[in-house]
Amino acid sequence: MFSQGDPALAVGYVRSGGIRLSVLSRMGKEAVVAMLGPGEFFGEGALAGQTRRIETAAAVVPTTVMMIGREAMASLLREQPTFSDRFIAHMLARNIRIEADLVDQLFNSSEKRLARTLLLLARYAQPESSHTVPQISQETLAEMIGTTRSRVNFFMNKFRKLGLIEYNGTLKIHRSLLSVVLHD
Numbered sequence: 677m678f679s680q681g682d683p684a685l686a687v688g689y690v691r692s693g694g695i696r697l698s699v700l701s702r703m704g705k706e707a708v709v710a711m712l713g714p715g716e717f718f719g720e721g722a723l724a725g726q727t728r729r730i731e732t733a734a735a736v737v738p739t740t741v742m743m744i745g746r747e748a749m750a751s752l753l754r755e756q757p758t759f760s761d762r763f764i765a766h767m768l769a770r771n772i773r774i775e776a777d778l779v780d781q782l783f784n785s786s787e788k789r790l791a792r793t794l795l796l797l798a799r800y801a802q803p804e805s806s807h808t809v810p811q812i813s814q815e816t817l818a819e820m821i822g823t824t825r826s827r828v829n830f831f832m833n834k835f836r837k838l839g840l841i842e843y844n845g846t847l848k849i850h851r852s853l854l855s856v857v858l859h860d
Contacts, residue, residue: 677718677733677741684722684729686743690714693739696816697731708819711736711797711812717766722746723753737811781822789821790831791853794841798849809847 677688680700688695690712697710697718709731712718718733723746735741744752753760773796780789794817797809814828821828835841840853 677735677743678729680729680732682729684719684726684746686745687720687722687749688718688733689742689744690716690718691740691742693741694736695739695741696734696736698734698819699731706819707822708816711820713799717763720767723749786821786823786827787831787834789823790817790828791835791840793817793820794835794847794849795853798847807849807851809849812847 677695692714695712695716695718696708697712698706698708700706710718719729721730753763780792784792794809797812798807814825814832818825818828832841832843835853836843840850842848842850
């Protein structure tokens, strides 16, 4: 969709598929900061005066995105209360998620961070969800939780042996994985 450093001219809305948001440090280390799905916005910094993208947004599966120019988005927010309410709800939910991610990174083990990330990716809180995770590599999971791919592999095998997940081409998350996150 766009690369880090590109001009910030529009806000994106995911209609279908999935988007990975990542940042690249000056040292060349990449960090995945979010995986987004249908109904989510991205690139909102364009509305807040950000002139250049601070992240890269890339499709991870076949994806349909609507890009809304900065001026058109501002106009929609002013003139369409329903749309404005939805966007504000999205921004508040994103803020809560970022705070929870920070707490997770600071206080939880890599095993708990992986379990939480898998549950979030599977959208376990949504009853209509199939609780499957879009195709994602162990390397990407490692970048998301701040550990190595070998640690992710170890925990994925552990979760599978415990019957918390299934994977053979697709990754299915069972609600019982919550016990890893909730157990102290």
